[in-house]
Amino acid sequence: MLEAHARAGIRNRLLQKIGFDDWDLIGPHLEAVTLRERQTLETHGRPILHAYFLESGVASVMAVDTEDRRIEVGVIGLEGMTGVPLIMGDARAQYCTYMQIAGSGYRIARDALCHAIAESESLRTLLLKSAHGFMIQTAHTALANGRAKLEQRLARWLLMTHDRLTTNALPLTHEFLAAMLGVRRAGVTVAIHGFEDRGLVTARRGQLTLVDRAGMEQVAGSFYGVPEAELQRLFGEA
Amino acid sequence: MLEAHARAGIRNRLLQKIGFDDWDLIGPHLEAVTLRERQTLETHGRPILHAYFLESGVASVMAVDTEDRRIEVGVIGLEGMTGVPLIMGDARAQYCTYMQIAGSGYRIARDALCHAIAESESLRTLLLKSAHGFMIQTAHTALANGRAKLEQRLARWLLMTHDRLTTNALPLTHEFLAAMLGVRRAGVTVAIHGFEDRGLVTARRGQLTLVDRAGMEQVAGSFYGVPEAELQRLFGEA
DNA sequence: CCTATCGGGTACGCTTCCGTACTGAAAAAG
DNA sequence: CTTTTTCAGTACGGAAGCGTACCCGATAGG
Numbered sequence: 312m313l314e315a316h317a318r319a320g321i322r323n324r325l326l327q328k329i330g331f332d333d334w335d336l337i338g339p340h341l342e343a344v345t346l347r348e349r350q351t352l353e354t355h356g357r358p359i360l361h362a363y364f365l366e367s368g369v370a371s372v373m374a375v376d377t378e379d380r381r382i383e384v385g386v387i388g389l390e391g392m393t394g395v396p397l398i399m400g401d402a403r404a405q406y407c408t409y410m411q412i413a414g415s416g417y418r419i420a421r422d423a424l425c426h427a428i429a430e431s432e433s434l435r436t437l438l439l440k441s442a443h444g445f446m447i448q449t450a451h452t453a454l455a456n457g458r459a460k461l462e463q464r465l466a467r468w469l470l471m472t473h474d475r476l477t478t479n480a481l482p483l484t485h486e487f488l489a490a491m492l493g494v495r496r497a498g499v500t501v502a503i504h505g506f507e508d509r510g511l512v513t514a515r516r517g518q519l520t521l522v523d524r525a526g527m528e529q530v531a532g533s534f535y536g537v538p539e540a541e542l543q544r545l546f547g548e549a
Numbered sequence: 550m551l552e553a554h555a556r557a558g559i560r561n562r563l564l565q566k567i568g569f570d571d572w573d574l575i576g577p578h579l580e581a582v583t584l585r586e587r588q589t590l591e592t593h594g595r596p597i598l599h600a601y602f603l604e605s606g607v608a609s610v611m612a613v614d615t616e617d618r619r620i621e622v623g624v625i626g627l628e629g630m631t632g633v634p635l636i637m638g639d640a641r642a643q644y645c646t647y648m649q650i651a652g653s654g655y656r657i658a659r660d661a662l663c664h665a666i667a668e669s670e671s672l673r674t675l676l677l678k679s680a681h682g683f684m685i686q687t688a689h690t691a692l693a694n695g696r697a698k699l700e701q702r703l704a705r706w707l708l709m710t711h712d713r714l715t716t717n718a719l720p721l722t723h724e725f726l727a728a729m730l731g732v733r734r735a736g737v738t739v740a741i742h743g744f745e746d747r748g749l750v751t752a753r754r755g756q757l758t759l760v761d762r763a764g765m766e767q768v769a770g771s772f773y774g775v776p777e778a779e780l781q782r783l784f785g786e787a
Numbered sequence: 788c789c790t791a792t793c794g795g796g797t798a799c800g801c802t803t804c805c806g807t808a809c810t811g812a813a814a815a816a817g
Numbered sequence: 818c819t820t821t822t823t824c825a826g827t828a829c830g831g832a833a834g835c836g837t838a839c840c841c842g843a844t845a846g847g
Contacts, residue, residue, distance in 0.1 A: 374688040377771040382695045384688040399681035400674050405779060406688065429670070436638050443637035449687050450612040450622040450644065457620045457694035457731040461804070484824060493695040495805060500825060516813055516824060533615040541643060699834070722794060733835060738795060754794060754843060 323364040323416065324390045325441055328546065333434040336427035341417040346370075348413040348482075352393050353404035361418040362394030368414015369475045371491060372445075373407045381407070382456070382493040385448045386468075388475025390542065391441050397424055398435075398442045411491070412472070412482060440545045448538040455534045456493070462502045464492050466531035469512075469521060474539065479521045506530075561602040561654065562628045563679055566784065571672040574665035579655040584608075586651040586720075590631050591642035599656040600632030606652015607713050609729060610683075611645045619645070620694070620731040623686045624706075626713025627654075628780065629679050635662055636673075636680045649729070650710070650720060678783045686776040693772045694731070700740045702730050704769035707750075707759060712777065717759045744768075 318338065321327055329337055346352075346368055353359050355375045363370070365388055372385045372393075384406065387393055393408050402421060419427075428435045455464050468491060472481055485503065489496040503519065506512045511526045512519050521527060528535060556576065559565055567575055584590075584606055591597050593613045601608070603626055610623045610631075622644065625631055631646050640659060657665075666673045693702050706729060710719055723741065727734040741757070744750045749765050751758045759765060766773060 374692045376689070376692060376775055380692065380696050380771070382692045384691045395684075396681060398677075399684070400677045401681055401783065403782075405685050405775075432667070439636075439638045443634060443639055446633075446637070446684050446687065447643050449684065449691060451614070453622045453687060453691035453694050454612045454614060454618065454620045454731075456691050458618050460802095486824070493692075496825085497806095497827080498804065500827085501804095504826085514825090533618070537614055537643075544641075545639065698832095724794070734795085735797080735836095736834060738797085739834095742796085752795095 321417075322366050322389050323392075324546070325392055325437065326364050326417065328437055330433055333427070333431045336430055336434060337419065337424075340419045340423035340427075342419070343415070344418050345415045346410045346413060348410055350413075351407070351409045353406060353408040355404055355407045357404055358402050359394050359397055359404050359421055361420055362392050362397055362424050363416050363418045364392045365389050365414055365416040365475075367477075368410055368416070369412040369472050370408055371411040373409075373491075374405070375407055380493075381490075383468075383491040384452050385445055386411070386471050386475065387445070388472075390475065391445060392438070394421075394424070395442045395445050397421055398428065398438045411487070412476065444538065444542045444545055447541045451534070451538050459534045461492070461494055461498050462505060463531055463534050464494075465499065465502050466506075466527050467535040468492060469519070470524070470527055470531055470535050471539075473521050473524065479524075481519045481521065482517060483519055484517050559655075560604050560627050561630075562784070563630055563675065564602050564655065566675055568671055571665070571669045571675075574669055574672060575657065575662075578657045578661035578665075580657070581653070582656050583653045584648045584651060586648055588651075589645070589647045591644060591646040593642055593645045595642055596640050597632050597635055597642050597659055599658055600630050600635055600662050601654050601656045602630045603627050603652055603654040603713075605715070606648055606654070607650040607710050608646055609649040611647075611729075612643070613645055618731075619728075621706075621729040622690050623683055624649070624709050624713065625683070626710075628713065629683060630676070632659075632662070633680045633683055635659055636666065636676045649725070650714065682776065682780045682783055685779045689772070689776050697772045699730070699732055699736050700743060701769055701772050702732075703737065703740050704744075704765050705773040706730060707757070708762070708765055708769055708773050709777075711759050711762065719757045719759065720755060721757055722755050 352363050352370060367389060370387045370393055371383050372387065373381045374384045375381045396404060428438060455467055465488065469481065485499040486496050489499045503512065503514055507514055509526065511523045512521055590601050590608060605627060608625045608631055609621050610625065611619045612622045613619045634642060666676060693705055703726065707719065723737040724734050727737045741752055745752055747764065749761045751760055
């Protein structure tokens with residue numbers, strides 16, 4: 312439950328953009344939550360109970376097949392929300408979504424969200440644009456997975472995650488990076504050494520600090536940036 | 550322009566599912582079109598002028614980056630429609646969409662489609678589900694691109710295309726298959742030889758004939774099938 | 788019919804990345 | 818403080834696929 316006067320402190324870009332009239336449909340149903348590392352927000356094949364608007368932290372969306380092979384298809388932070396299928400009219404999760412970096416946010420129950428979407432065209436338009444932005448991200452993940460080298464994909468991932476944090480220190484193990492990208496843990500280790508050698512990052516056990524963001528963008532090349540630019544276009548500059 | 554009584558012959562699954570009341574919003578604006586091989590339906594960065602409901606043939610949706618690297622993120626046939634961004638409230642194409650296998654269909658102008666979606670909730674729900682199905686396909690393309698071998702990805706692609714045709718003969722060159730998958734042409738040639746050796750396909754210049762579909766499904770393993778099952782679930786059996 | 792183009796077969800060296808596995812160090816648990 | 822667990826460093830052989838390139842036969846165009 313969030314009073315109207317509490318809106319001022321909200322950092323989530325989507326919640327910020329909800330119009331005054333629409334706020335009554337959403338605000339009163341929001342529940343503040345802290346989100347631990349590895350906390351599951353959606354499980355593949357199970358109903359989606361809540362959509363989460365993140366205020367901090369990063370969530371990963373993983374596609375899964377019937378042999379439990381998985382790979383990340385997108386990341387979500389304070390620019391968006393989880394529960395995209397709800398917006399598309401489906402209450403079942405196709406993906407596993409969980410917190411990659413701990414944080415906090417607000418969540419809204421499925422029914423309240425669906426009701427709000429049904430009631431307000433402007434709200435629906437807003438959330439659909441957000442879902443569309445996520446789709447574009449997924450498409451470019453497919454592109455990067457098919458064409459980029461491990462190093463480029465890793466750079467892209469670090470940049471996308473960095474975009475969603477306020478610090479340069481990313482609390483991540485090589486193991487989990489490897490799981491995200493669908494590659495070997497050892498491969499990630501070697502790639503990170505390459506980054507360190509070039510002064511792009513400094514690494515400590517369980518932590519990566521981005522030192523030279525511009526350099527990292529050079530490594531990622533044009534595998535990074537298109538979805539970000541599209542999001543900018545969809546939502547205008549702010 | 551399509552009269553109500555002409556609906557009987559329509560094969561497109563989405564058009565078939567449009568309710569009687571909604572048909573007035575769509576049917577009168579449909580224009581029958583034949584679609585040549587390589588015909589472009591949407592161009593990356595340009596406005597989307599029409600959405601296409603395919604009756605036959607297969608369209609490919611390609612993600613493109615700023616260095617013109619590209620890869621297919623989904624295929625569309627008589628089960629769906631092109632112009633997904635229109636449904637999401639965006640009139641600009643992020644992708645290049647063009648006919649991979651010639652066919653025919655109906656198209657509707659952007660404004661007519663957007664108007665229809667704004668007017669009818671049931672129609673909106675239907676088309677959103679279709680867009681969602683496409684999203685799932687894209688996510689699994691990302692999974693296959695990241696984790697599958699060339700041979701498995703090729704098998705997956707052939708199966709998805711075969712699903713959308715009424716014949717076992719696929720008019721495709723190795724060159725174009727390679728472009729779709731983002732791999733070498735020579736790699737496709739070798740993989741197809743493997744299929745021939747196992748009696749899964751027969752090949753002629755510019756044509757592949759699927760002989761043993763079950764065998765091909767075995768090769769693709771669980772990289773094929775999840776989006777198809779989800780589409781089934783979303784739209785029920787028919 | 789002749790010619791140009793296109794699609795396919797094949798080869799070679801090379802890069803990338805995998806599978807696996809062992810090690811030591813850091814951190815957490817007791 | 819000690820033990821256990823987690824995380825990272827490293828190595829080696831091998832598979833997969835790339836870039837490139839050359840050749841030939843099939844088809845299309847003149």
